[in-house]
Amino acid sequence: MSTLIAGIDEAGRGPLAGPVAVAAVVFDPSRPRINGLDDSKQLTAARREALYARIVDRALAWRIVFIEPAEIDRINILQATLLGMRRALEGVLETIGDPQGCLARIDGNCLPPDLPCSAEALIGGDGRERSIMAASILAKVARDRAMLALHARHPGYRFDLHKGYSTLLHLEALQRLGPCPEHRRSFAPVQAAAQGGMFADVPGLPDLSAASEA
Template sequence: MPARSTRAKTAAVAEARLIAGVDEAGRGPLAGPVAVAAVILDPARPIVGLNDSKKLSEARREALYPQIIEQALAHCVVMVTAEEIDRINIYQATMAGMCRALAGLATTPHEALIDGNALPRDLPCAGRAIIGGDALEPAISAASILAKVTRDRWMVALDSEHPGYGFAVHKGYGTPAHLEALKRLGPCPHHRRSFAPVKLLVDQGVLF
């Protein structure tokens, strides 16, 4: 279920032009969900230090996360499961996640700024794709941080549920340690079976 912000909407906010930033984390890993976040920042309460989450240290992302949650006018993070990714492919899963994140905001924005070069078909508002937007638009930067921190925390929790893979360390990416564990243990329910090399091992019968 989406995580919704609870900030009360004032008359001033209702009259303002609301811009939502949208970004994802976790398109490339072999395991775990893709996280998609949408954020409407408050122009009256700027947040210092926003940037593409990949350019920030883990400590800096963790420090900015509660500031974004507290100061944003609205935010929503959704997780698209590995099962759905396998069923409709990672691109379509990401597009669906963007629509769900925007729909989950406490208030509908006038426009969504999407990181990347493509727009989902079913956006609930006008949209604009911005290549490299997570480093250019503060709202997209904020969304990238929420998505990254939320997914990283999810993968740390998954490590306790499925020990041995090292999810808390590599967050599901295809590191040598993860590939070795995958060959040794086989996939857990959160591995993306449509992704190479998981698919290759499954096709070869190595995992069963």
């Protein structure tokens, strides 16, 4: 039997709010390929949703893991992402039942420690390896759905539009409302908002004092 490939990718490392989502996908090499796979960032939301359904239907194994803001704040975003990768991989290996017959290919340049099977980091893997493309789609769709649910609980931040990223709309809402429970307290703009300060001293972010007075 040929080695199975477990593709692993994440969505949501950079946002100021919400979880980071990590997905792992193992395809059955004996089944027909899914056409149209690509890096999730290159696909429309409608196309990602359509491919999501096909991936979960055809995959030999798949798993999506969320690492929530409290854990991100506790161990930092890099360690949280690596933890999610390990948990997602463990999930698909549990389904397959044969860790030694699987190779994990992880998008990026960093591998989590103590993985239960052989693994390799693949820079740009979400544009090169089909199982990683599939994982990127599952992670992105799952996280976007989670942010829509978060918008329903906290509509003032408009998580439905920016998905937690540091857009001007989000920063203005942060300054006006302060952080909600789903914001990542370890991220500098959220810290500034929690302390009641402006964002002018946060590197790379605009001074919103004028916007706050408008």
